[in-house]
Amino acid sequence: MSDNDAAESDGTTEGDSAEPTFEAAEYADGTVTYPPHTVSPNGAERVGTVDLREYEGRVVTWTTSTATPPGVREPNTLAIVEFEMGDEYDGPPVRALGQIAERGEAGRGSDGDEGDGGEQFDVEIGDRVEPVYADELREPGAGIREPESQAWDGFRFRPVE
Amino acid sequence: MERVAIVGASMTRFGQRDAWVRELLAEAGAAALDDAGVDGDDLEHLYVSNMASGEFEGQTGVPNALAHDLAAQPAYTARIDQTSSSGGAGVYAAWQSVASGASDLTMLVGGEKMTHRTTSEATDVIASLTHPAEYKHGVTLPSFAGLTARLYLDEYDAPRESLGKVAVKNHRNGVDNPHAQFQKEVDLDTVLDSPVVADPLRLYDFCPITDGSAALVFCPESVAEEYAPGGNYAVISGIGGATDTHVVHERADPTTMGGVVDSSEIAYETAGISPDDVDVAELHDMFTILEFLQSEDLGFFEKGEGWKAVEEGVTDRDGELPINTSGGLKSKGHPLGASGVAQVYEIYQQVTGNAGPRQVEADTGLACNVGGFGNCVTTTVLEGSQ
Numbered sequence: 001m002s003d004n005d006a007a008e009s010d011g012t013t014e015g016d017s018a019e020p021t022f023e024a025a026e027y028a029d030g031t032v033t034y035p036p037h038t039v040s041p042n043g044a045e046r047v048g049t050v051d052l053r054e055y056e057g058r059v060v061t062w063t064t065s066t067a068t069p070p071g072v073r074e075p076n077t078l079a080i081v082e083f084e085m086g087d088e089y090d091g092p093p094v095r096a097l098g099q100i101a102e103r104g105e106a107g108r109g110s111d112g113d114e115g116d117g118g119e120q121f122d123v124e125i126g127d128r129v130e131p132v133y134a135d136e137l138r139e140p141g142a143g144i145r146e147p148e149s150q151a152w153d154g155f156r157f158r159p160v161e
Numbered sequence: 162m163e164r165v166a167i168v169g170a171s172m173t174r175f176g177q178r179d180a181w182v183r184e185l186l187a188e189a190g191a192a193a194l195d196d197a198g199v200d201g202d203d204l205e206h207l208y209v210s211n212m213a214s215g216e217f218e219g220q221t222g223v224p225n226a227l228a229h230d231l232a233a234q235p236a237y238t239a240r241i242d243q244t245s246s247s248g249g250a251g252v253y254a255a256w257q258s259v260a261s262g263a264s265d266l267t268m269l270v271g272g273e274k275m276t277h278r279t280t281s282e283a284t285d286v287i288a289s290l291t292h293p294a295e296y297k298h299g300v301t302l303p304s305f306a307g308l309t310a311r312l313y314l315d316e317y318d319a320p321r322e323s324l325g326k327v328a329v330k331n332h333r334n335g336v337d338n339p340h341a342q343f344q345k346e347v348d349l350d351t352v353l354d355s356p357v358v359a360d361p362l363r364l365y366d367f368c369p370i371t372d373g374s375a376a377l378v379f380c381p382e383s384v385a386e387e388y389a390p391g392g393n394y395a396v397i398s399g400i401g402g403a404t405d406t407h408v409v410h411e412r413a414d415p416t417t418m419g420g421v422v423d424s425s426e427i428a429y430e431t432a433g434i435s436p437d438d439v440d441v442a443e444l445h446d447m448f449t450i451l452e453f454l455q456s457e458d459l460g461f462f463e464k465g466e467g468w469k470a471v472e473e474g475v476t477d478r479d480g481e482l483p484i485n486t487s488g489g490l491k492s493k494g495h496p497l498g499a500s501g502v503a504q505v506y507e508i509y510q511q512v513t514g515n516a517g518p519r520q521v522e523a524d525t526g527l528a529c530n531v532g533g534f535g536n537c538v539t540t541t542v543l544e545g546s547q
Contacts, residue, residue: 033411035294041411061315061415063307064360065299069285072299080308080410095410097308099298125315137297143285144216150293 020133022052022155024094031091041092052096052131056160057081059127060095064120071142073099077120081129081157101132101158121158131155165259166385166546168394169197169268169378170506175494176342178372182214182223182274185374187230189499190270193376194231197388201233205264210241210251210271211498216286218274227270237264241498244290245447247271248375248501249530249539253402255379256541265380271502272374283370287497290533292408303367305409305534306448307359313416313450314361317465321361325352326471327449328365328491334478335488337518340503342371342494366449371494375502377509385546392546395509398525399434399542401427405535418535421458425529428540429460432525436460439542440523441511442482443504445531446489452476455529456484459540478521486511486519501530505541512545 025036029044034052039045062079077100082093100120123129137154140147171192173185180188186209194201209224220226224238243250248271255269275283288301314321329349335341347365355364378388385394403423406412412419429435436459444459446452453467461482462470470476476484487493487507490500508526510516528541 035292035408060410061308061312063304063311063362065301065304065307065358066356066360067280067284067301067303067358068299069281069288069301076299076304078298078300078304078308080415092411092413097295097298097300097410125311138299143296144282144289145293145296150297152297154294154297 020153022131024050024052026050032085032089032094034094034096052083052094055083055085057083057129057157059123059125059129061125062100062123069143071139075120077123079123079129079157098154099137099156101156105132105134105156105158123159128160129157130160132158162260163262164382165256165379165397166382166394167377167397167505167509167543168380168385168388169193169199170376170509171196172340172375172499172503172506173373174340175371175373175496177276180372181218182211182220182272183226183230185274185372186223186227186270186272189272189374189376190227190231190268193268193270193378197378199266199378199388201231204233204236204266204268206255206258206267207233207236207238208241208251208254208267208269209238210247210269210502211273212242212244212247213286213497214274217278243537244532245445245497246501246530246532246537246539247498248504249528249541250402250537251502252377252505252541253400253539255377256397256400259379259381265384267379268376269379269502270374270376271499273496273498274372275370275496276372280370290536295408302534303359303362303448306366306450307362309415309454310362310450313453316416317468319468322349322353323468323472324362324366324449325349327446327452328352330471330477331446331485331489331491334486334519335492338488338493341488341492342369343492362448362450368447368490368495371496373494373496373499375499375506377502377505393513394546395512395543396546397541398544399428399430399432400539401425401431402537402539403427404537407536409534416454417464418454418458418531418538420535420538421455421529421531421540424538424540425459428527428542432542434525434542438525439482439527441486441508441521441526442484443487443507443528444484444489445500445529446485446491447495447531449491451531452484452489455531459527459529478519483521486516486521501528501539504528504530505543508543512543514545
């Protein structure tokens with residue numbers, strides 16, 4: 001699987017369930033990364049995948065961007081989220097960068113409503129968050145990148161009530 | 162390996178220019194040849210540092226175009242693209258070409274034409290360097306800066322005002338740089354009251370979009386006196402290049418730029434110096450927060466202490482370690498491919514005593530050029546010949 005294929009797997013369907021997964025890669029040395037890479041940070045080969053929908057995350061940091069590129073919502077609140085991988089995991093932190101969800105989008109890992117296209121949740125450093133699927137994070141083709149070169153769906157984050 | 166000298170240099174005025182990339186490169190290139198007292202056909206290698214002339218204006222093949230415009234054929238040419246650190250990577254390539262013996266006279270010209278694009282379009286061209294998993298969320302380089310600035314302020318209990326003071330300092334330095342895009346001071350209230358761009362960062366925490374070009378001429382130190390009589394040249398005593406992760410959130414500590422740490426360790430080792438020996442530095446202040454991160458990761462200050470140095474005036478032009486005497490990217494402007502070349506231009510002027518009203522006491526200077534959000538870095542150490 002290429003790096004681009006790996007990126008596209010974020011939000012692809014799992015089996016016949018048609019349920020999108022938040023796919024990270026697991027490697028022979030036990031480490032997990034998101035997005036997936038060809039080998040682990042230590043050079044170990046990929047041996048499987050981990051669905052990050054199964055894990056809760058905490059906000060490491062966040063920003064609200066008010067000057068966004070073509071095809072991106074404005075404003076655009078983004079966060080770096082670190083997943084709580086459990087006591088048995090001793091690899092490097094597993095994190096993802098993602099948009100903060102809009103009020104009205106559904107909960108953990110679900111195929112959420114479109115939301116109201118309006119107000120984004122407020123978050124602070126340390127807040128607990130969960131992933132929310134969105135079928136289009138930005139408008140394909142509006143920016144410089146070739147629309148067919150990558151996937152445009154994925155997971156936003158919303159605070160855990 | 163040959164020690165490499167810089168014997169000629171130039172830069173165009175940075176800012177909003179009518180000229181297109183070919184013309185900007187030719188303007189700086191011709192001036193640098195003149196400064197070194199050589200002709201185009203004396204060059205054996207000619208490098209062009211440029212990130213995105215194809216994307217910005219539909220002009221590719223710029224090294225060959227420049228060679229023709231400067232009558233430099235049959236010089237070997239190559240384009241060096243390493244995003245925002247294309248200039249530093251070009252310095253590395255030019256240094257290699259002479260140090261290895263492949264060329265006895267090399268010119269590097271860095272340039273970019275950007276201002277004909279809207280801010281939104283230019284931001285997207287730059288953001289295209291990101292991983293697909295980042296790009297689809299609409300991430301921009303300014304938003305990486307906002308994310309990192311919030312974490313830095315939180316982790317190190319630094320006041321928001323300290324970031325603003327970087328902008329104030331660098332604008333003050335830029336007043337004396339005739340090539341700078343902004344030759345005007347700004348006060349702290351103006352910075353702190355400017356529009357939010359990537360919370361907690363505001364408009365004056367960011368460098369502008371810029372057109373411009375800069376050039377350097379390199380030769381073996383053994384023949385430098387022929388081109389720069391009286392020892393009016395600088396020597397590249399150390400240089401190092403390194404990369405960090407492509408995906409920014411995968412770094413162990415998002416407030417540390419591993420490429421800066423690693424490239425500077427190589428540069429210090431080859432120069433045989435420590436950070437304490439640096440008299441003046443040009444850092445890649447594309448965003449104010451980057452001056453804190455680099456000043457710490459280069460070893461000038463302890464982790465989390467860079468903001469205090471700015472507060473205490475240590476990095477002012479008359480301070481113990483002047484940083485960004487040129488005005489930095491913040492005031493001088495940031496024409497992507499030109500910036501790393503212009504940083505070395507400023508250090509060259511400083512260590513040869515030709516910096517005019519910006520002159521500080523400096524035998525040894527350092528330039529740190531950063532691509533992406535610390536994704537790839539070149540650190541260069543220059544020493545005066547005297």
